[in-house]
Amino acid sequence: MRRLIVITIVISTLIASCTLQDTPKLKEGVWRGELAVQDKWTPFIFEVKTMENDSVAVVLRNGDERVELSNVTFSNDSVTIPIEAYDAFIRAKLNGKNLEGRFLKNYIENDQGVPFRAEFNQTDRFPVVSNPSEIRIDGKWDIHFVDEKNDTTRNVGVFKTDNNTVTGSVLTNAGDLRFLEGNYTDTGVQLSAFSGLSPYLIEISFRDNDNFDGQFYTTRGITKLIGVRNDQASLADPYTLTNMKPGYESLHFSLPNLDGELVSVDDNRYKDKVVIVSILGSWCPNCLDEMEYLSPWYTENKNRGVEIIGLAFERKDDLNYAKSTLSRLINKYNVDYEILFAGQLGDATVQKVLPEIDKLSSYPTTFFIDKKGKVRKIHTGFTGPATGLFYEEFKKDFNSLIDSLLLE
Structure with missing residues (x-):
């Protein structure tokens, strides 16, 4: 035994x-x-x-x-x-x-x-060349995206150099490409990023000190780039891209929170307060940047008479699925305001939930509502922390707008 x-x-x-x-x-x-x-x-x-x-x-x-x-x-x-x-x-x-x-x-x-x-044990993102380009990409650029149909959209690039390393971002009217990193080649710059959703690759070749050609590679396709150095580069005013339909001044919605309880913008909790309504999705990197900004901001300012409501459009028309994806973000960013499930991502759903607006062209889109319930401004997209001075300017404008609405 x-x-x-x-x-x-x-x-x-x-x-x-x-x-x-x-x-x-x-x-x-x-x-x-x-x-x-x-x-x-x-x-x-x-x-x-x-x-x-x-x-x-x-x-x-x-x-x-x-x-x-x-x-x-x-x-x-x-x-x-x-x-x-x-x-x-x-x-x-x-x-x-x-x-x-x-x-x-x-x-x-x-x-x-x-x-x-x-x-x-490979620390170089891209191969390091012995004779990198002497042209520096630092500063602001007008960057034109040219698609397969030869349609062009103008965007803004912001970059800086530290030794041979280049960091920066590209701002579009829908948001920014977040944190890009790379280095110089013998004729230009290579940049890439992957934060968990979509891998980005940008290859740039300088024509001269103030112009470049390039390609932007994503899982959706290849976009041609044309860059022109411009210290005054800027996007269209983000407050002009989404509007209320004629005859409408207010939003009216009643949607479930993640516990299935209906919450309305007309509830007493939001009466006589300045209300921020953020249109978002857990799948949207720029939305997460906005959430990371709004959450601590709300903690610091909620006693001033301001509220935030998030309306989440998710990949599935399933509250349980939305709860699983959104709860992780709520916990990660310590969100203390209501996040409501608005339905499945898509234009038809948006029009059903928000029939008062002409269109939704970007996630996030943020509504600023005064104490009387009137939509005063609508901000399309989000310029996040990767955009440097553009992000600082956004925060300044955001706080100035809220301060003015609270004083009314």
């Missing part, structure tokens, strides 16, 4: 040992990842670290931005990295210092994903 017990213990120990050896482990430190976009490999940098509870986290790095991805799991020779904010994940096989797999989205049925690969 004793001999049987000893044999059992030995076998159990061997099995446990094999299991431990078979369980993959991501090496702590810096990795260079790549996603295949339009026959190009779009690079990004991430860091692997062990948390206090011995769990593993992956931190995406783009310029000054850090996006922590927790709840990393391992199975056999594979690793799964959840990207909970965007209902997506990376699943890859680990082979020593290399990963190979796919970036997938849960909300897409039978998603084939985007090819992914990564290598440990």
